[in-house]
Amino acid sequence: MxxxxxxxxxxxxxxxxxxxxxxxxxxxxxxxxxxxxxxxxxxxxxxxxxxxxxxxxxxxxxxxxxxxxxxxxxxxxxxxxxxxxxxxxxxxxxxxxxxxxxxxxxxxxxxxxxxxxxxxxxxxxxxxxxxxxxxxPEVEEVLGALSFLLSGGGVGQLGTITQELNNVMDGRTDRLRHLLGSLKDVVGTLDDQKADIIDALESMNNLTATLNREKDTIGDALDVVGPAVKVLDDQHAQLIAMLKSLDRLGAVGTRVIGASKADLIQTLADLKPVLTKLNEAGDHLAPGLNMAISFPFPKEASEVVKGDYANAFIRAQINLGTFVPNGGGGPLPPVDVPDPSQVLNQVQKCLASGDITSKACLKVLDDANALKKLKKACQRDENKDNAVCQVVNAGDLPDLPGLPTLPGLDGFTASLASGADQPDESGSALYGGAA
Known part of the structure; x- marks a missing residue:
């Protein structure tokens, strides 16, 4: 072995x-x-x-x-x-x-x-x-710590602590019980709201992270704010004076508004029927203003030109004392007489279009003087085969519209409508033309 x-x-x-x-x-x-x-x-x-x-x-x-x-x-x-x-x-x-x-x-x-x-x-x-x-920890370490506690290291202090706690609680049991109940309610509320508390802490964490990312921008902003605050500090007295002035202005404004309140309300009340009537006038207001501006010669006065003249001109002498019984006032507005060359151009464009419904022909049909020239042009042999002239010669178009009747101007408008030359006091014609 x-x-x-x-x-x-x-x-x-x-x-x-x-x-x-x-x-x-x-x-x-x-x-x-x-x-x-x-x-x-x-x-x-x-x-x-x-x-x-x-x-x-x-x-x-x-x-x-x-x-x-x-x-x-x-x-x-x-x-x-x-x-x-x-x-x-x-x-x-x-x-x-x-x-x-x-x-x-x-x-x-x-x-x-x-x-x-x-x-x-x-x-x-x-x-x-x-x-x-x-x-x-070793057994020896535990026993050593226990021996230190039992040998006067902590037992005496524990007795003192216990006695002091008894003295504090003596006679206050109800209040302590109420305090413990309140603590229980607080802890329960915190437990119920723990999800919201966690969300708030997470939001704070996100905010802190955002501020940390933007710390350079925030630092630049603070650097800019410094001079701005210094300017405000330098203007401190002026700002206070401005605020005091605004205070006085507010007091004066309040006093003025309070004193004129009744008059302002009455003025607005008086304006109400005027504005109401203007609103009711609607689309009729603009034509009325146009008529007032051109009085006593409205737009239809341009239809007084008679005949087929290339270079027509009109010379009119009007005495308000003759036509208006109680005459007075300033000068009358000029008569709106169309340019014959423009009328001829409109007629030629209408004939060239060959369509009575074209834009050029509709413009001619809207002007009585141009319509008369169109009818006269359609009587010529070279235009009788034109599609526009065939419609015009068929007689489907309206005649020349009548002139408006003006007080004190009956004989004048009748003479213009007839196309006759009216001599003035010096023997000259009121209107005429050169071919």
Whole structure:
């Protein structure tokens, strides 16, 4: 047996390459992990207590690996662990040194992260940093803290605190009960409004983010506001004087409006029937104004030109004392006499169009003098075959409209309608023409 043990020891030394660190390098039967089916992970700890190689590595109190090496790296310790390759752990897993029981052995517990969502997968060669590792307090530490408390460190203070609380609450139980009830209502209201509170906080967060993005713009605005505020400060006295003047103006305006209110209301009331009648006049108002401006010679006075003259002219002498019994006033407006050349052009355009409904012919039909010239032109042999002349010669068109009757001008308008030359006092004709 002794020879067999020595042979086994020699075989182990041969396989390990002449490196032997004591009993920790000896393989144990029934180990928790097979090196060929495991991945290696390192973890940094500020204090590893009495963790040694071969200490178990557990997940949910199930052994899934073991510690293979413990080293000092700077001012902290680094342990190397082998974990079975069928164990899936997140890349941000944490490591904690715990104890199996009150006096049991220590082990390394691999746990999911706290305060964040798991992501990735822990794999061979990964390292768990110091920020993700920790340990449970030792029994000795707990008992030491308890002995400090019981030896006068805090029990006396607890008694004093309890006595003072009793003194505060003595005789105030109803008020304290009411206070606790009010606190309950406040907490309940806050709980009911937690969604709105969260929305408000999110809105504040969005506002803060927007202000942060626009901080350059806000800074520029504040830089511009500075000189503006300085200008306002320099104009402080003038602004105060202006406001005082506005105050006095408001007082005067109020007094004036109060004094003239009745007159203003009466004026508006008097304007109402005038505006009502103007509104009722409607479209008749404009023709009436046109007639008033051209009185006593309306638009129809342009139809007094007789005959077919290319260069006609009119000379009229009117004495208001003759036509108006109570004459007076200023000069009469001029008579609206059409230009014969324009009339002939309108007639020629109508004939050239060949359509009695054309725009040129409608313009001729709307003018009595132009219509008369059109009829005369259609009597010529060269125009009898024209489509416009055929309609005109058929006699379907209206005759020359009559002239308006004006008081005191009956003989004058009759002479114009007849086309006869009326001599004036000097023997000259009132109207005539040259061919």
């Amino acid at each position: 002794k020879r067999l043990a020595l042979a086994s020891l020699g075989l182990v030394l041969l396989v390990s390459g002449c490196k032997f660190d004591g009993a920790y390098d000896l393989p144990l039967p029934g180990g928790p992990v097979d090196a060929d089916h495991a991945y290696e992970v390192t973890a940094d700890f500020a204090d590893i207590l009495n963790i040694v190689p071969k200490s178990p590595v557990m997940v949910d109190d199930v052994t899934v690996g073991e510690v293979t090496d413990v080293q000092r790296v700077g001012w902290h310790a680094e342990i190397t662990m082998l974990v079975r390759d069928d164990i899936v752990l997140p890349d941000n897993a944490i490591a904690d040194i715990r104890q199996v029981s009150l006096l049991g052995e220590k082990y390394v517990a691999l746990l999911p992260p706290t305060g964040e969502q798991p992501h990735g997968r822990l794999s061979d060669g990964d390292n768990i940093p110091l920020s993700a590792t920790g340990r449970n």
